[in-house]
Amino acid sequence: MKPIEIIDIDVSYGAKKILEAITFHADAGEILGIVGPNGSGKTTLLRAMSRVVARDNGEIRLDDRDLDSLGHRELARRVAVVPQDISIGFDYTVRDVVMMGRHPYIGRFASETARDVEICDHAMLLANVAHLAGASVHEISGGERQRVLIARALAQEPKILLLDEATSNLDVSHQVEILNIIRDLAGEITVVSVFHDLNLAAYYCDRLLLLKDRKVYAAGTPAAVLTRENIREIFGMEMLVKPHPLTGKPYVLPVYMHQSSAGENRRVHVVCGGGTGSDILHLLHAAGFTVTCGVLNVLDTDYGTAMHLGLPCVVEPPFHGITPESLSGLRKCLDSADAVIVTAMPIGRGNLDNLRVLLEYPATPVLFYARDRSTRMEDYTGGEAGTVLANLEARGALRVEGAEELLARLSRDGSERD
Numbered sequence: 001m002k003p004i005e006i007i008d009i010d011v012s013y014g015a016k017k018i019l020e021a022i023t024f025h026a027d028a029g030e031i032l033g034i035v036g037p038n039g040s041g042k043t044t045l046l047r048a049m050s051r052v053v054a055r056d057n058g059e060i061r062l063d064d065r066d067l068d069s070l071g072h073r074e075l076a077r078r079v080a081v082v083p084q085d086i087s088i089g090f091d092y093t094v095r096d097v098v099m100m101g102r103h104p105y106i107g108r109f110a111s112e113t114a115r116d117v118e119i120c121d122h123a124m125l126l127a128n129v130a131h132l133a134g135a136s137v138h139e140i141s142g143g144e145r146q147r148v149l150i151a152r153a154l155a156q157e158p159k160i161l162l163l164d165e166a167t168s169n170l171d172v173s174h175q176v177e178i179l180n181i182i183r184d185l186a187g188e189i190t191v192v193s194v195f196h197d198l199n200l201a202a203y204y205c206d207r208l209l210l211l212k213d214r215k216v217y218a219a220g221t222p223a224a225v226l227t228r229e230n231i232r233e234i235f236g237m238e239m240l241v242k243p244h245p246l247t248g249k250p251y252v253l254p255v256y257m258h259q260s261s262a263g264e265n266r267r268v269h270v271v272c273g274g275g276t277g278s279d280i281l282h283l284l285h286a287a288g289f290t291v292t293c294g295v296l297n298v299l300d301t302d303y304g305t306a307m308h309l310g311l312p313c314v315v316e317p318p319f320h321g322i323t324p325e326s327l328s329g330l331r332k333c334l335d336s337a338d339a340v341i342v343t344a345m346p347i348g349r350g351n352l353d354n355l356r357v358l359l360e361y362p363a364t365p366v367l368f369y370a371r372d373r374s375t376r377m378e379d380y381t382g383g384e385a386g387t388v389l390a391n392l393e394a395r396g397a398l399r400v401e402g403a404e405e406l407l408a409r410l411s412r413d414g415s416e417r418d
């Protein structure tokens with residue numbers, strides 16, 4: 001028996017269909033997150049589950065009971081809702097509002113019992129609003145009001161808790177505090193919560209439901225739903241999706257790309273390693289250059305960046321020297337490159353081979369790139385590497401510092417060529 005089963009429901013506002021053919025269930029004691037872009041129907045879905053809006057067709061079952069067969073009190077004892085809109089009309093005290101959560105249990109003409117008071121006090125403690133009990137709800141902050149509404153929902157002792165972005169007004173420490181409380185309660189109760197913050201959703205939810213264009217686009221574990229492809233498709237932007245280094249849960253990081261066309265039709269090859277090229281790989285890609293890189297080892301940070309950006313990269317296995325095959329791969333990149341960038345990095349045997357090959361391309365401009373003053377090429381060179389670099393400089397290789405200078409130099413070279 002599932003605490004919540006939604007079977008093929010459609011929901012409309014007037015003639016406008018908002019949700020179509022929605023089917024899913026929540027397992028007992030889980031936190032199910034609903035994610036999706038603005039206007040995709042997340043709130044409407046919660047409203048349908050709490051009978052605030054009627055569905056056009058399909059079925060909603062709570063513990064195998066038809067939602068429509070439940071009386072108002074019975075429904076309120078099963079389902080508590082923390083809405084997105086946290087305004088409260090009358091000038092109640094915090095305690096009054098939290099006590100409203102007990103109404104489904106208090107008889108029409110009866111007054112609250114000691115048990116109601118105890119549950120209400122406990123709910124206020126849990127949501128960290130006990131110290132505000134006597135304050136007017138109009139004299140507390142938006143975040144505090146949100147916690148009051150969470151306390152009211154907890155006082156309802158629901159089996160199912162529906163949260164509509166219930167932590168969106170809270171600062172990060174209160175967000176985590178409330179979600180930790182909800183995580184602790186899950187197990188005893190089933191939680192369905194709308195999230196805009198994908199990282200909070202990934203961390204706190206057992207499963208996610210991703211909505212798009214009125215329908216369920218994907219459902220499953222956070223790792224299965226929050227893929228780079230799904231996020232690109234749904235939100236239309238690039239995000240890096242990685243396991244969080246401490247929790248192992250998926251972690252999404254937006255790639256803020258200020259796209260430009262400065263590098264259109266221009267090809268650059270980047271010789272980098274150890275993370276020294278990640279910033280410019282990203283920047284050059286965003287500026288519209290066709291970027292290749294390598295030779296890199298597959299465990300290298302810059303290789304990770306190249307893969308995230310989808311850049312062609314000549315690679316070798318970890319701790320492997322450069323083979324003739326990858327040298328020929330590198331030459332293929334260099335044959336069509338308009339410029340080569342060499343980042344300031346420690347130059348080991350592998351990179352020395354990379355650099356030697358550049359000597360075969362005297363007509364291709366080479367830029368030695370240092371991210372800032374603290375990283376200088378000469379700090380990293382010496383011996384044979386120093387000689388190769390000196391040879392490249394003798395052939396016109398230039399030193400540039402900072403991404404701005406690099407892009408300016410590349411566009412100057414481009415216009416000179418044009």
Ligand SMILES: Nc1ncnc2c1ncn2[C@@H]1O[C@H](COP(=O)(O)OP(=O)(O)OP(=O)(O)O)[C@@H](O)[C@H]1O
Pocket residue numbers: 013018036037038039040041042043044045
């Ligand atoms: N009371 C209403 N009457 C008519 N249309 C509505 C009403 N409430 C919402 N809508 C429309 O229904 C669609 C879905 O709204 P809903 O609030 O469910 O989306 P949402 O995914 O929760 O959005 P958000 O992320 O912005 O909170 C939107 O196009 C919205 O304009």
